[in-house]
Amino acid sequence: MSTKKDIYCYICPSHCALKATFDETGRMIKVIADSKSGEHCDICDCAKGPGTIPEAHSHGKRLQFPMKRAGERGRNQWLRITWDEALDTIAEKMKFYRDNFGPESIAMVLGEPKSMDYAFAQRFATFLETPNVITPGNYCGVQTGHADQFSIGTMHVLGDTQVDPKCIIIWGSNPQNTGSNFRCFAQKDVARALKNGAKLIMMEPGKNRYCEKADHWLKLKPGSDGALAMGMAKVIIDEDLYDKDYVAKYTVGFEQLKAEVANFTLEDAADATWIAADKIREVARLYATAKPGLIMWGNAIENSVAALQICRAISMLRGLTGNVGVPGGELINTPAVFGRPGRFYFDRGHPRPTFKSIGKEFPIAMGAAYVPTQSLVQTILTEDPYPVKMAMCHVTNPILTYPDSVATHEAFMKLSFLVVAEIFPTSTTAIADIVLPAALPLEHDSIAYWPAWLGHIRAQPKCVEPPGEAWPDSKMINELAKRMGMREHFFENWEESLDLMMADSGMSFKEFCAVRVLGPTKHYLKDAPEAYFKTPSKKFEFYSQQMAQLGISPLPTFKEVTTQRFGPEQFQRYPLHLTNGKEGAYFSSGYRHIEAMKKYKAEAICELHPDTAARYKLTDGEMIWIESAKGRIQQRLKVADHVHPNVVVAAFGWWDTEAEDNEYNWRKNNINILTEGDGATCPATGSVQLRGIPVRVYAEEESWGTPGRKAAA
Ligand SMILES: Nc1nc2c(c(=O)[nH]1)N[C@H]1C(S)=C(S)[C@@H](COP(=O)(O)OP(=O)(O)OC[C@H]3O[C@@H](n4cnc5c(=O)[nH]c(N)nc54)[C@H](O)[C@@H]3O)O[C@H]1N2
Ligand SMILES: Nc1nc2c(c(=O)[nH]1)N[C@H]1C(S)=C(S)[C@@H](COP(=O)(O)OP(=O)(O)OC[C@H]3O[C@@H](n4cnc5c(=O)[nH]c(N)nc54)[C@H](O)[C@@H]3O)O[C@H]1N2
Ligand code: SF4
Ligand SMILES: [Mo]
Numbered sequence: 255m256s257t258k259k260d261i262y263c264y265i266c267p268s269h270c271a272l273k274a275t276f277d278e279t280g281r282m283i284k285v286i287a288d289s290k291s292g293e294h295c296d297i298c299d300c301a302k303g304p305g306t307i308p309e310a311h312s313h314g315k316r317l318q319f320p321m322k323r324a325g326e327r328g329r330n331q332w333l334r335i336t337w338d339e340a341l342d343t344i345a346e347k348m349k350f351y352r353d354n355f356g357p358e359s360i361a362m363v364l365g366e367p368k369s370m371d372y373a374f375a376q377r378f379a380t381f382l383e384t385p386n387v388i389t390p391g392n393y394c395g396v397q398t399g400h401a402d403q404f405s406i407g408t409m410h411v412l413g414d415t416q417v418d419p420k421c422i423i424i425w426g427s428n429p430q431n432t433g434s435n436f437r438c439f440a441q442k443d444v445a446r447a448l449k450n451g452a453k454l455i456m457m458e459p460g461k462n463r464y465c466e467k468a469d470h471w472l473k474l475k476p477g478s479d480g481a482l483a484m485g486m487a488k489v490i491i492d493e494d495l496y497d498k499d500y501v502a503k504y505t506v507g508f509e510q511l512k513a514e515v516a517n518f519t520l521e522d523a524a525d526a527t528w529i530a531a532d533k534i535r536e537v538a539r540l541y542a543t544a545k546p547g548l549i550m551w552g553n554a555i556e557n558s559v560a561a562l563q564i565c566r567a568i569s570m571l572r573g574l575t576g577n578v579g580v581p582g583g584e585l586i587n588t589p590a591v592f593g594r595p596g597r598f599y600f601d602r603g604h605p606r607p608t609f610k611s612i613g614k615e616f617p618i619a620m621g622a623a624y625v626p627t628q629s630l631v632q633t634i635l636t637e638d639p640y641p642v643k644m645a646m647c648h649v650t651n652p653i654l655t656y657p658d659s660v661a662t663h664e665a666f667m668k669l670s671f672l673v674v675a676e677i678f679p680t681s682t683t684a685i686a687d688i689v690l691p692a693a694l695p696l697e698h699d700s701i702a703y704w705p706a707w708l709g710h711i712r713a714q715p716k717c718v719e720p721p722g723e724a725w726p727d728s729k730m731i732n733e734l735a736k737r738m739g740m741r742e743h744f745f746e747n748w749e750e751s752l753d754l755m756m757a758d759s760g761m762s763f764k765e766f767c768a769v770r771v772l773g774p775t776k777h778y779l780k781d782a783p784e785a786y787f788k789t790p791s792k793k794f795e796f797y798s799q800q801m802a803q804l805g806i807s808p809l810p811t812f813k814e815v816t817t818q819r820f821g822p823e824q825f826q827r828y829p830l831h832l833t834n835g836k837e838g839a840y841f842s843s844g845y846r847h848i849e850a851m852k853k854y855k856a857e858a859i860c861e862l863h864p865d866t867a868a869r870y871k872l873t874d875g876e877m878i879w880i881e882s883a884k885g886r887i888q889q890r891l892k893v894a895d896h897v898h899p900n901v902v903v904a905a906f907g908w909w910d911t912e913a914e915d916n917e918y919n920w921r922k923n924n925i926n927i928l929t930e931g932d933g934a935t936c937p938a939t940g941s942v943q944l945r946g947i948p949v950r951v952y953a954e955e956e957s958w959g960t961p962g963r964k965a966a967a
Pocket of ligand 1: 266298302366394426427428429457460461462475477478479551552555833834835836841842946
């Protein structure tokens with residue numbers, strides 16, 4: 255007899271409602287979308303949740319037992335050990351490095367939270383007194399979140415699903431693949447608004463399903479989004495299209511913004527973006543007049559040396575057109591009442607010693623409790639200002655996802671002790687000293703609270719057994735904390751933390767499981783005009799004094815947003831502009847072992863315009879080389895009309911999962927061989943340039959020879 259249970263997808267942060275079927279042995283055999291539940295169910299095109307989840311819980315390659323390295327580091331030879339031996343060894347090493355090199359010599363290296371993993375790791379770092387918590391914040395969520403924070407005083411903002419917008423801009427986001435707008439505005443909301451006549455504008459140098467439906471599709475130069483936004487702001491101001499009443503009543507800094515847009519011409523914006531001035535004018539007029547308007551922005555605008563200011567420039571458009579707080583626009587919300595995750599991470603008695611932190615030069619990073627990923631790599635390699643000896647990785651695969659994989663590999667190989675908690679073998683577990691098998695969500699009780707800025711939480715009770723001896727990350731950290739003398743700050747059983755997180759809601763975790771979900775409340779400006787914006791001025795801030803105090807430009811300038819990491823000299827040798835979006839069928843570098851998803855994509859594919867392919871004598875379907883100043887990789891070519899002739903759209907997160915024993919399996923087709931971590935970065939957030947990397951392409955007949963080869967100089 256099979257049974258069914260209601261679950262939430264844990265693969266991406268959209269957390270769709272799903273229904274799982276279990277056989278009589280308790281094995282999960284099938285997962286389907288639960289679109290009738292009335293809950294959020296915005297299934298991605300490849301249906302990653304239903305496709306991935308059942309296989310993930312019973313996959314033969316899942317890590318099942320703690321293991322220690324048996325051979326030379328990186329040779330992937332392992333000995334099974336007990337949890338006691340694993341945790342005792344880790345605690346012993348940790349005490350040694352803490353006592354001899356200071357707690358800052360130990361790094362907690364984290365990815366996006368899945369359940370309580372991130373919360374436990376942050377709390378552990380607090381009581382260990384290391385400031386060095388590394389997260390993907392330098393390229394994910396922080397730049398858009400802080401742009402909102404400075405413009406409207408909060409990251410808690412969602413689309414209005416009661417009233418349709420008349421104009422939608424999808425800006426560097428791929429909603430049908432990534433769930434990237436999470437619960438901001440779902441695909442069904444977009445479909446309804448379009449059906450009711452809303453106009454659609456795409457800011458997209460590649461392509462996604464929405465491009466063909468769009469009224470305007472701007473194939474802008476990768477990384478030039480700030481110039482486009484400033485150009486649009488100029489049109490809206492110069493042509494008097496801004497919402498005068500709104501600007502007068504609810505904003506500060508308009509005069510400064512007006513003065514700034516007088517500093518450049520629309521032709522300057524056109525030059526910077528590859529978009530004709532007339533086109534910029536046309537979309538600016540449309541967005542300013544077809545009101546209300548909604549900008550669904552995504553990750554592609556967060557990855558450059560001007561990332562924070564680019565996101566701020568785009569956010570200006572919302573203030574100019576009076577689209578924040580109005581029906582059909584973008585609404586500030588109050589998060590569901592539950593334990594603030596920040597309270598769990600930090601402790602008044604143990605302030606983070608940020609003065610010792612790696613990456614302390616990035617003011618936003620310090621405020622948001624993350625160290626930029628490339629700062630960790632550079633510090634390990636240079637030992638400046640001190641050596642980092644040990645790292646614990648949870649829910650992350652740095653060798654694939656950090657910029658400059660060769661440098662990252664070298665740095666992680668240099669660590670004296672590396673612990674990696676994972677669900678599958680990866681290029682990062684391959685070089686660990688100890689590998690810890692992690693239990694996925696649904697294999698243990700958990701609360702899904704990420705992304706925190708959505709103010710939305712879901713109960714995720716255990717419904718399937720973990721494989722072998724896999725443990726939740728939270729349990730690993732809790733048990734390690736006891737061995738590190740932090741018992742009083744942690745729990746007898748880590749699950750007690752779930753009740754603590756729920757305490758403010760007046761519910762226990764068990765009671766919450768019956769309710770299942772707590773959502774935020776959206777507000778309109780008209781209901782509380784004086785208190786709507788949470789900024790110091792209680793207005794929409796084009797000009798932010800807070801930013802000035804942090805040493806960051808208070809207003810985005812055209813000069814700053816058009817600052818390019820790579821100039822014409824680099825593009826002479828490497829004439830094409832490389833960028834990427836996330837894969838539709840996989841989540842970042844994860845889940846490449848899942849057979850069910852291989853029917854969508856089984857290998858790394860890059861796209862080029864037919865003219866570009868012809869220019870370099872490349873044929874559709876062949877393996878081609880993509881080379882940057884940092885190195886070169888191979889991906890299979892797909893010739894595609896929609897790609898701008900100067901652009902290569904490559905695939906992200908790939909490595910050769912079949913060649914697990916090849917310690918260099920991460921070099922072949924991994925896009926981050928081409929990116930850099932030692933160049934200029936966003937001075938506020940530490941974002942690196944992942945958009946518009948200068949590359950060249952060729953088809954030289956040559957097999958993948960010596961691993962680790964770098965491009966000829
Ligand atoms: N299927 C799937 N879902 C995911 C993930 C995944 O790997 N796979 N990853 C998760 C994570 S970590 C994140 S951060 C989100 C991100 O999800 P999104 O916010 O959707 O971001 P991306 O997919 O990186 O890029 C979105 C689009 O931007 C385009 N683009 C590339 N360069 C530029 C540019 O310079 N300017 C503009 N305007 N557009 C550009 C790409 O072609 C792509 O279509 O998705 C999450 N969800
Ligand atoms: N060139 C380029 N680089 C990029 C990006 C890009 O677009 N282009 N995107 C960037 C962005 S936005 C992000 S967020 C990062 C993402 O980079 P990472 O933070 O490294 O994320 P993932 O690649 O998803 O790796 C997560 C790993 O956790 C494992 N895992 C899954 N669930 C669990 C669990 O419950 N416990 C444990 N212990 N492990 C688990 C998965 O198997 C996977 O290997 O990459 C960034 N790097
Ligand atoms: S969009 Fe896809 S991966 Fe994301 S939660 Fe929904 S089903 Fe899961
Ligand atoms: Mo991300």
